[in-house]
Amino acid sequence: MVLVPLHPSKAGPAAASAAGNSDQAIPTKPLINLLRGWPAPSLLPVDQLKMATADVLADTGVVVDSLQYGPDSGFQPLREQLASYLSRIFAAYGVPNDPERICITGGASQNAACILQSFTDPAYTACVWVSAPCYFLMCPIFEDSGFAGRLRAVPEDDQGTDVKALERGFKEFESSPPSEPVYKNNLAPQRKAYRHIVYVVPASSNPSGKTMTVSRREQLVRLARKYDALLIADDVYDFLQWDVPRADAVLANKQTSVALPRPLPRLVDVDRMIRLEEEPIEDPKSSRRFGNAISNGSFSKIVAPGLRTGWVEATPAFAYGLAQTGSSKSGGAPSQFSAATINVLMRTGELDRYLQEVMRPALQWRHRLLIQAYEKHLSPFLELKCGGLPTTDSELPTTYGGYFLWFKLRRADWSAAAISKRAFAQENLVIAEGPLFEVKGDEAGAQFDDHIRLCFAWEDEAKIEEGVERLARVLRNWDEPEAATDAPQAGAGDFK
Structure with missing residues (x-):
């Protein structure tokens, strides 16, 4: 190194x-x-953030809430903005405009830690499977949650995470599965422990740059459902996509407006669409309907890392269960003031213009x-x-x-x-x-x-x-001699 x-x-x-x-x-x-x-x-976006923070501090109807402890699920106006925004961006896949599917987080890394606290039990959850090459700084987060020595590499192929290799790994643990979580018997009914955790970056993966194909996304979701696995999808680059001009094409200049190409369905979208086809949900808030894939979003790459703000999109049951993580119950949603600031950027359209x-x-x-x-x-x-x-x-x-x-x-x-x-x-x-x-x-x-x-x-x-x-x-x-x-x-x- x-x-x-x-x-x-x-x-x-x-x-x-x-x-x-x-x-x-x-x-x-x-x-x-x-x-x-x-x-x-x-x-x-320094100027945009100056405007947005001034807006929050000048709004007597918002400023106190933004500076106090927040509700467990996060700043409600931002949840609503995100639900509306995501339903528009991913409209082709029928994403519902539902704030109950959104939980505000302290960014993708902090949220991964909270997911592990609320949806794993080291005595029940067999392994954390990591698509490789991987974002290396995620590994210590898994280790801190009790999975040191139980991280397993899943290689990529041309379509993304190798599902055949992943299934072979899942089968290794089928012979003697534990009957129920041992240490975290407090999780039910608002949360649950999954048997496996799978970590992937489906779009523009770090470091390989690969984007997982739609067919591979469907295969991965079906496999996760079969083996009681949770897919943690770091969807941090979904809004940082662009069409690549031909090698002989001339880019006018770097200030030219660049629209977002039509995005692929996220794993959370695939999970929802398959579930609606095969298992209609009569009660979408049922604690039994946590789903098998979540979208771990972050404003770190698309606004600024120092804001330490992100979100999870999942089933309403999962989003609510995540909000019951002890650190959120104690301190309220993380990044309350940053969330209020980002909400202004979204409400005024400044975030879209900046991107x-x-x-x-x-x-x-x-x-x-x-x-x-x-x-x-x-x-x-x-x-x-x-x-x-x-x-x-x-x-x-x-x-x-x-x-x-x-x-x-x-x-x-x-x-x-x-x-x-x-x-x-x-x-x-x-x-x-x-x-x-x-x-x-x-x-x-x-x-x-x-x-x-x-x-x-x-x-x-x-x-x-x-x-x-x-x-x-x-x-x-x-091949020349190396100087000391x-x-x-x-x-x-x-x-x-």
Whole structure:
């Protein structure tokens, strides 16, 4: 794993001379970080948030509620805005405009922890199955909830999570299932423990960039229903999708309005549609109707991470049960003031305008810059796995999204970890090596030391190509003797 100083610009790898003499230090290259999966500072909607917070603080009918403890299920106006918005975006799939299906959360990560508290029992829930390569920072959340040593990697294929591999894993636990939850007998009737948890990112998965096909989504839901599994779908990139122009097409400029392509049905939509076909729900609030898939949404990628606000969409029974998690019952819904602020952005249409006129165009533009830089500098060394530009008129329009591109090393004798280490030592360049995205405790289940991930969302546009040039220089000169450095080291998590 690459090790990164907390402040590399002050103590970067080039700060020491080849002889290690600090009195003769050479100038430090500015740090370029193509690991960090954050929105660029220039993309944060500062002006819109100033307007929205001023609106909340000036509204005597809202300000007190927004600054007090919130109801367990969250700020009701935001629940209503989200229900209306999601029913419109996913109208093709009959998504109901129902606030009872929405629970406001403290973001996707915090919500995953709450789901594990309220819908698992370590004595009953067999495993947490993680689609691999995975978002690596999710693994400690599962471990903290009692599943250390019980995370299992499920590899991806061309359509997404490999359902055949997942079913083989489920069957391993069929011979002697426990009869009922042991430790968390307080869950019923408002909550329940699932036998299995499955974690996936169906759209623009981090890091692979893959989007799961509709047929695979249906297979996954049916499998979850068969084996009493809960699908936790991190749907954090669903609104950050764009059509990818042909390679020879010219993008007018990065300010061009970019509409959201027609989205695919989320796993929670597939679960609802199949359930309505096969098991009509007479009482939609029945505690027995928790469902087998939830949509874990977040405003971190589409507004700002610091707001720490998200939502879950699920059956009304699941959404209500989630609101009964102890931390929510004690403190009320998390992010009450942030929720009120985001509600203004949605109510006034500012969120949609920002996504259409700022965020999606910028990401589309940055994605293209990284692809072009790859083709110019890196294609002899790396194979792009997903998200390239169409090359001919006959090709169907493609859609891409998210923050990342995923590459496979072309040389069998290369190690992603070694490349990452050398890129930092020689070029003050931070990249994400494939082993970061292996499932903790089941690294052998799906290995990625021949892959790297590059992020196009964080760095300024000029630094994207410069970072690619630096990486290409490392790979081009790989077989030359490596110069010794006195590079300081710290955890790669500092630049997650």
